[in-house]
Amino acid sequence: MEDIYRKRMEWWFAEFCAANQVDHFLELFPELNGRLSKFGVGILQWGLGGLIDIENPDDVSRVRMILKVIDSTPGFDFFDQSFNECSPDVVCEILGMSSKVSRLEQKIAYDYVVTPIKTYEEAKEYEEMVSWCIVISKEAFEEYTKNGNRFYFLNNGEWWDVPCIPGIEFPYDSYGYSLIAVEVSQDNEIVSVTSRWNEYGEKSGNFLMASQLKDILGDKFNHLLK
Numbered sequence: 517m518e519d520i521y522r523k524r525m526e527w528w529f530a531e532f533c534a535a536n537q538v539d540h541f542l543e544l545f546p547e548l549n550g551r552l553s554k555f556g557v558g559i560l561q562w563g564l565g566g567l568i569d570i571e572n573p574d575d576v577s578r579v580r581m582i583l584k585v586i587d588s589t590p591g592f593d594f595f596d597q598s599f600n601e602c603s604p605d606v607v608c609e610i611l612g613m614s615s616k617v618s619r620l621e622q623k624i625a626y627d628y629v630v631t632p633i634k635t636y637e638e639a640k641e642y643e644e645m646v647s648w649c650i651v652i653s654k655e656a657f658e659e660y661t662k663n664g665n666r667f668y669f670l671n672n673g674e675w676w677d678v679p680c681i682p683g684i685e686f687p688y689d690s691y692g693y694s695l696i697a698v699e700v701s702q703d704n705e706i707v708s709v710t711s712r713w714n715e716y717g718e719k720s721g722n723f724l725m726a727s728q729l730k731d732i733l734g735d736k737f738n739h740l741l742k
Contacts, residue, residue, distance in 0.1 A: 521553040528557035528597065532564065544576050547583040551592070555583065558599045567603050578604065581682055585611050587647045588691075588713055589680050612679055624693050626672060626732040630739040633667040642669065645676070647714050648697055664702040668740055670733070671695060675712075687715035687723065693732075696723065704741045 522538065525548070529535045541556055542548055548556045559579055562568045568575040582604065586592050591611055594600075599607050633639050636657040639650050649656040650667065661667070672678075675694040683689025692711035699707040709722040709729060730737045 521548075521550060525553050525556045529560060531557070532560060534560060541570075544570055545580060545583065547580060547587065552583050552587055554597045555586070555595070555599065557597050558595075561598055562604060581686075582607055582611070582613070584713060584715070585613055585680055585682070590644060592647070613681055624672075624690055626693070628696075628733055628736060629671045630733070630736050631669045631671055633669055639667070642695075646695060646697075646712055648710060650697070660699065665707060666700050668698045668700065669695060670698060687711050687713040692723070698729070698740060700740055706740075 522542075525538050525541070526535045529538055529541075537560070538556075541559065545556070545559065548559075559568070559570075562579075563570045568579060570576060586595065589611065594610075595602075595607070602610065633650075636650075636654045639648075639657055640654075642648075643651050650660055651657075672694050678691050678694040680691055683691070686692065688711075692713045692715065695712040697708075697710045699709075701707050706722075706726040706729065709724045711723040715723060724732075729740075733739075
């Protein structure tokens with residue numbers, strides 16, 4: 517974790533005489549390892565107020581899901597470090613999330629448009645829709661593409677209308693599949709595949725493997741290749 521994020525959390529936690537809990541919180545909520553660190557003190561306050569039990573796996577899972585949704589939506593800027601003094605239930609209502617459980621979904625229809633992203637300005641058009649670093653930071657986009665790698669965004673149907681609500685198969689749900697970023701090397705190798713949740717797959721290191729991309733894209737997979 518970058519020192520700046522840890523120091524911020526330690527400073528905020530010290531206000532509640534809880535600086536020694538920072539490491540434990542980072543273990544429970546790895547999403548705090550970065551820009552989401554600003555919400556660490558809000559989670560601490562939820563715990564101190566009895567709104568969550570950080571030793572309860574269900575509560576921890578719920579808070580982690582809240583963080584993921586916030587990171588993928590304008591909620592990051594909407595909420596201050598204390599979640600605007602809202603309870604977890606109210607935060608879920610504002611975000612449009614189910615208060616307790618993930619939702620069941622219909623079978624996902626794959627109808628993708630493959631959009632080449634040649635410049636940072638083109639990527640930036642999506643900044644209110646996703647939290648990918650190449651959309652947020654010009655420096656990040658240039659770093660990823662300086663060796664000739666290129667990006668494609670896969671837009672599935674009316675992707676902009678898909679609600680930011682976790683499904684039972686999270687991150688392999690309607691929202692996760694609604695918009696996908698694919699990084700391709702100069703040699704036409706799939707370098708990375710990232711879901712709209714900004715979530716990677718557990719086995720491959722990517723949201724999808726190349727073979728899975730072919731399955732959902734069909735002949736459009738060739739649009740990724742030069």
